[in-house]
Amino acid sequence: MSNVKVGEAGGISVVDFAPFLDGSRKQEVADAIVQSFKDIGFVYLVNHGLAQDKVDGMFDWSKRFFSQPMDVKMLAPHPADGAHHRGYSSPGVEKVVKDVFDADELKERRAKAPDVKESFECGREDDPYMPNIWLPDGVLSGFKETCTDFYWACREVLEMNFLRALALGLRAHETYFLQYHTKADNQLRLLHYPGVPVEQLKNEEVTRIGAHTDFCSITFLFQDSVGGLEVEDPNEPGQFKCATPVDGAVIVNAGDFLQRWSNDTLRSTVHRVRAPPNFASSVGMTPERYSIPYFCAADFNTVVDCVPTTYSAGRPKKYEPISAAQYIMERLAANY
Ligand SMILES: O=C(O)CCC(=O)C(=O)O
Numbered sequence: 347m348s349n350v351k352v353g354e355a356g357g358i359s360v361v362d363f364a365p366f367l368d369g370s371r372k373q374e375v376a377d378a379i380v381q382s383f384k385d386i387g388f389v390y391l392v393n394h395g396l397a398q399d400k401v402d403g404m405f406d407w408s409k410r411f412f413s414q415p416m417d418v419k420m421l422a423p424h425p426a427d428g429a430h431h432r433g434y435s436s437p438g439v440e441k442v443v444k445d446v447f448d449a450d451e452l453k454e455r456r457a458k459a460p461d462v463k464e465s466f467e468c469g470r471e472d473d474p475y476m477p478n479i480w481l482p483d484g485v486l487s488g489f490k491e492t493c494t495d496f497y498w499a500c501r502e503v504l505e506m507n508f509l510r511a512l513a514l515g516l517r518a519h520e521t522y523f524l525q526y527h528t529k530a531d532n533q534l535r536l537l538h539y540p541g542v543p544v545e546q547l548k549n550e551e552v553t554r555i556g557a558h559t560d561f562c563s564i565t566f567l568f569q570d571s572v573g574g575l576e577v578e579d580p581n582e583p584g585q586f587k588c589a590t591p592v593d594g595a596v597i598v599n600a601g602d603f604l605q606r607w608s609n610d611t612l613r614s615t616v617h618r619v620r621a622p623p624n625f626a627s628s629v630g631m632t633p634e635r636y637s638i639p640y641f642c643a644a645d646f647n648t649v650v651d652c653v654p655t656t657y658s659a660g661r662p663k664k665y666e667p668i669s670a671a672q673y674i675m676e677r678l679a680a681n682y
């Protein structure tokens with residue numbers, strides 16, 4: 347029988363998700379995913395179930411959105427308050443950092459090397475904490491519908507099935523994580539990295555996205571063919587490997603909340619976006635790049651304790667129970 351692990355990119359396993367979806371080899375696929383999350387915190391999934399034309403369609407709309415003049419995009423402005431993460435952020439507004447909670451230090455770092463990217467964020471329509479911020483009716487008609495449709499497709503096809511696999515791989519009940527992800531407190535993010543001089547990226551005058559970890563439970567990431575995503579080697583801190591684009595694959599990674607939830611069994615690994623590998627040593631401009639992360643969080647107000655199979659007398663719990671809201675709000679507020 348063929349292997350469920352069908353390849354590797356940047357030291358990260360490429361796993362065929364089809365035998366999970368059709369039920370033929372669920373445990374085997376689940377084990378391969380969890381092994382990769384234990385080793386490096388990332389996994390590529392092929393045959394993940396989300397139709398390629400849906401993904402392509404979302405990228406097309408993302409390009410249409412970002413190619414609008416600034417005054418149009420600013421009709422759906424991200425609020426100044428970083429905790430309300432919706433709408434459009436122009437280049438340089440957000441600086442993704444890790445463990446910087448001091449406002450002055452954040453300001454200093456942002457001034458030194460702005461993240462040269464623009465983004466658009468949305469969530470479920472009925473989110474009581476973070477209402478969506480759309481363009482006014484009649485402006486770029488179809489954009490909202492496409493985002494909403496893609497949001498729910500990621501929820502139903504990717505998140506629901508992946509959470510089942512994760513639980514099985516951790517030898518918990520298959521529905522263990524589902525019971526904490528009932529509300530779809532997720533976030534769809536469209537990202538555009540404009541072309542910048544390679545030189546400026548190399549000497550870190552500007553960054554695309556600085557080294558960081560995600561803070562939710564899991565992230566699904568679609569990237570175009572440009573490249574530049576790098577993942578830290580957990581065995582060699584400070585060394586990054588290229589997570590090169592793999593045709594038809596979605597990259598999945600564990601966030602800080604899942605690492606904590608799994609009592610540090612699964613890793614939330616530092617990653618960043620730099621110049622694409624084939625441009626790293628040349629002069630001129632890097633091509634622009636588009637990516638689409640989909641962040642999944644546990645129900646905001648439900649307190650979670652460590653996954654029962656991840657602690658024992660010999661491996662005690664390292665963390666107190668916490669809700670996603672408490673955890674995420676602290677982290678979000680620090681990024682703005
Ligand atoms: O653009 C990418 O490939 C990575 C984006 C990312 O890491 C993030 O938005 O958290």
Ligand SMILES: [Fe+2]
Pocket residue numbers: 558559560617
């Ligand atoms: Fe990230």
